[in-house]
Amino acid sequence: MVQPLLSDKVAIVTGGARGIGKSIALKFAEHGCSIAIADILIEEGNKTANEIEKMGRSAIFIPCDVTRSEQVYSMVNQTIRKFGKIDILVNNAGGISIARTSGIEQSEEDWDKLINLNLKSAFLFCRAVAPLMRARRYGKIINISSIGVISPPECNPGYAAAKAGMIGLTIDLATELAPFNVNVNAILPGPIRGTGFLEGRSLADIEAFWEEAAKKHVPFRRCGMPEDVANTALFLASDLSSFITGALIPVSGGIPLPVRSI
Numbered sequence: 001m002v003q004p005l006l007s008d009k010v011a012i013v014t015g016g017a018r019g020i021g022k023s024i025a026l027k028f029a030e031h032g033c034s035i036a037i038a039d040i041l042i043e044e045g046n047k048t049a050n051e052i053e054k055m056g057r058s059a060i061f062i063p064c065d066v067t068r069s070e071q072v073y074s075m076v077n078q079t080i081r082k083f084g085k086i087d088i089l090v091n092n093a094g095g096i097s098i099a100r101t102s103g104i105e106q107s108e109e110d111w112d113k114l115i116n117l118n119l120k121s122a123f124l125f126c127r128a129v130a131p132l133m134r135a136r137r138y139g140k141i142i143n144i145s146s147i148g149v150i151s152p153p154e155c156n157p158g159y160a161a162a163k164a165g166m167i168g169l170t171i172d173l174a175t176e177l178a179p180f181n182v183n184v185n186a187i188l189p190g191p192i193r194g195t196g197f198l199e200g201r202s203l204a205d206i207e208a209f210w211e212e213a214a215k216k217h218v219p220f221r222r223c224g225m226p227e228d229v230a231n232t233a234l235f236l237a238s239d240l241s242s243f244i245t246g247a248l249i250p251v252s253g254g255i256p257l258p259v260r261s262i
Contacts, residue, residue, distance in 0.1 A: 015093030114158030174246030190252030
């Protein structure tokens with residue numbers, strides 16, 4: 001019998017109410033992990049937590065604006081009170097506008113919103129959680145970046161800049177926290193279905209979007225699913241990856257990641 005990879009572990013998953021975050025939360029729960037979900041989607045967040053409870057695992061949904069430090073610290077403290085520790089942090093919360101805007105035309109308001117949601121949120125959670133992991137000399141931090149920062153076919157500049165910032169944050173923290181047995185890695189998804197950013201479009205338009213994305217950009221000629229990212233996150237959250245830190249792992253169907261010199 002295969003043993004669960006995350007038995008008795010506790011994970012915070014930001015943006016865990018739906019899409020990639022939900023898939024990660026469910027995958028971790030399948031492997032014995034207790035889950036704390038941070039999100040602003042109250043109905044969907046509670047639903048995901050209930051699904052995890054029905055699996056026989058412990059879960060809590062905590063409404064949280066991940067761009068506000070006081071709410072981040074409150075969410076972390078509530079998780080500690082509920083579970084007593086935090087072993088894993090997944091910085092998944094984020095979003096992108098589907099509008100194609102050049103870097104010199106994007107409004108300051110849109111730029112700030114994208115930077116705050118996609119990058120500041122990860123910094124705030126790392127700042128709150130990393131000292132706890134460092135004190136225990138154990139932890140796994142997984143940042144969800146994007147292959148779009150390396151191969152941006154038509155990417156939103158604010159989103160690309162924020163996700164590139166997550167890569168810098170990952171590499172810096174990996175070096176800083178390695179002496180304390182804390183692993184920090186980043187996943188770079190390519191086009192992934194079911195992430196919600198096409199919400200409001202017709203089903204036909206959504207299918208056409210993904211078909212075009214696969215044809216134009218993905219060597220496998222198909223787009224990924226949230227579970228593809230979740231499977232990679234499971235590996236990075238487990239002790240199977242104990243000697244891996246500062247890694248940038250594309251889950252992109254073959255969209256290339258240039259080699260980074262060491």
